[in-house]
Amino acid sequence: MTHGLTLTESADSTVSASPASMSIIGLVATSMAGPDDVAAEIDAAFPLNTPVLVTSVDAAAGNAGSLGTLKKALEAIGDQSSPIVVVVRVAEGETVAETDANVIGSTNGSSYTGLQALLAAESLLGVRPRIIGAPGLDTQAVATELVISAKKLRGFAYARAIGADVTAAVTYRDHFSSRELMLLWPDTNDWTGDAVARALGLRARIDQEIGWHKTISNVAMDGVLSITKDVHFDLLDASTDAGVLNDAPVTTIIQSDGYRFWGNRTTAGDDQPDFAFETATRTSYALQDVIASTIKPFIDHPIAVAQVKNFLEKINTAFRALVRDGKVVGAECFFDKDANTSAQLASGKPKFRIRFTPCAPMENPTIDLQITDFYYSDFADQLV
Template sequence: MDLHGVRTQETDNQTKAITTVNMSVIGLVGTAPDALTGTAATVTVGSTILDNALVFTAAEVGAGGNQLQVLAVSAILDTETPVAIPSSAAYADERLTITLGIDDAGTVTATASDVVAAVAAVATSGITAALYSGITGAGVVDPFGATKLASGADEPFPLYTPAIISGSRSKAKQLGYSGTLYADMVDILAQIGALVIVIRVDENDDEEQQRANIIQGIEAMALAQGTLNYQPRILIAPEWSTDDGVGKALESTANQLRAITYLDMPSMATGEDAARRAQMYGARVEILRPRIMVTDDVTGKINARPYSAAAAGHRMRIDNAFGYWWSKSNKEVYGFSGLEQVDSFVTGDETCVANQLNQANVSTIIMLDSYRHWGNRLCSSDPQWRFEAVRRTADAIEDSIQVMVTKNYVDRPIDKAFSTSLVGSVNSYMRQQTKAGVINGGRCWLDPDLNTAETLAAGKVYLNVAFGPKSPAEEIIITYSIDNTYTVQALGLSAAA
């Protein structure tokens, strides 16, 4: 429509800020049969002295019960044909309405026991009623207004559902001490107060069923982003990841989530066993050779524990102290007093067991003034992509750009403003990451060969991104030579003419 005047329009062609995704999130799967259960909402009305105290409880456990209400009203006497009316109850729209029975004079005669019976007779009710402990229920109930139930709480760790522990030992204790999850959390928190996505699964004595339960829990990690807004980046299932069925499920989920998974070796496994197993996996898997000796904080016993939980916590501590682009190798690991098996380590010796394991893409722990993680490599033959630090740097950059582009550029009209803003946004992010020390440099550009008239008309835009990740200095070669002129100079002599 034409306008006689000034029309106001707004444009949005500026570059967009890119926020780096959170790489420091652990995904943990295990069992905890004694985990804290949820609480049903309740409310108590009446008096024990008057023998009419009633407890109303939500039929379902959880915080949702706190929205329920209960009220009691007196039945209304028909004055033309006055007759006694019995107690009754009805449930609708999250409210339980109790109609208290009366006699033919209109006086309330409903006892607490009558009310319990009336509520029990409701075919479908979200609220149950019971006598308060220790009373007979013979007392008459007085009418009361709408009263909300309270103190309902959701189960903190529902089965096969992502739940979060944000570095809290008290929250970890809600898992209970049996099963595997509490001990795993102790190992993680011994390193740092990490953010952990916990998935609890059923405990089963049948080995095959237990494996199936663990795999189902691993698959549930994909739900964490949608339910908790956190995506696990280090995936572990200590006590179970020695099994290759579980290991392959972890690897598959790691590929799906752009994550890394740490797999444990069985107790007393040989270095040859570890090296052979590493050949079965790919570039998102790190094989961990050692088992660590940990003092149980419940029993006081020293047990040989899988290393993956401590390694995941160690990875989070390095992320926090240095950055996710730093290797966790050659850094002190906390929380244990020894190793089940010691791998020989001699500085500069290619033939020592620790270095042989590293060459086979297996990580271990060495003693060098303190216990240190020793190993940079994932199970990849590529000379650069085998480094965990490189893989995680790429994951962070790729995910961060993908999220920003999805939110700001997908479905926008393809024009000059679109391309300028898109390329400018990514290049700005590359400069930020370079300045922060994450990468050595990077840039992006529109692909001149693939962005043809036909592809652009079809709504397809091809963007190229190149960056230089920082490989860890895994091997430093030092060349020594003897120069005897320093001896001559030390004696104050000059070279002969």
């Protein structure tokens, strides 16, 4: 028997949350002491395989040790925003396979390591990571596990598309088919993982300043000096490198009034066309937060007409606020008469339906250019 909320999802349904709850980063990284670092201080600040709550990324970077990915990732995140970050530090292995295993982690039901430790963050720290990444450590094996963790956390993961050129990056994308993942190519600055770390920070910043209904695309990043591969981009030509990558779909990076990500799409397969956009997935999970928080006070209370009406009014009031704020195009919760038989209600399992329309990004506007002699029609009159 199930006690609590059972939430199902279909292509015609879903819903919203506060910026604070959606903008929390879950970061898995390595950190070792350099010549000028004190190993004991790193161990104290970031114990291995333990979720650590970071409220100041700049201060945390100072305690992260100069070797490994943690310090650089925190600095890149801090260039974009000052979000709450849950850090899980893992050991760097002797081989890539060993490091992968440490990053992926494991659980025996009572203790969690690596990425699995992010699942324990809410019970230990009171916050749930929703923006997930392991910059510089996201091999194919790790990226696959990032997706699994993101699903469990109702979050979204960002990872690099591994490849030396556009063709390789596009080919790499075929390894994934998940709505909870966006792949990025190429990298930025001088270390593998810089672009992913900046994506995590930028995602948190957009959540705080605009909302989860805006993709990370076409927003200038801070702290980027260069990209690791040249990317041909032309807003009026889809056959460029950027166009080919976006068609894959892989989000790329362009230089146009600063460096910015260019691309809106997840790695969702053809079986999930409604979740092709990053914002569709994140809107779905944001709305689920609203549903859970709204219905929680009603759990275990009597199923009575007044109670059901009260719940419907509360949830639809929340949805109308989201529509008014431009975070969803529309959303509605209703009591499904046909699905709620007397036996269903008597068993304590009323059914509600929610349908919503997420905001799609203006990814491909069409403008028709027409040549005409109309503006010559009063030419003679203008000479008078």
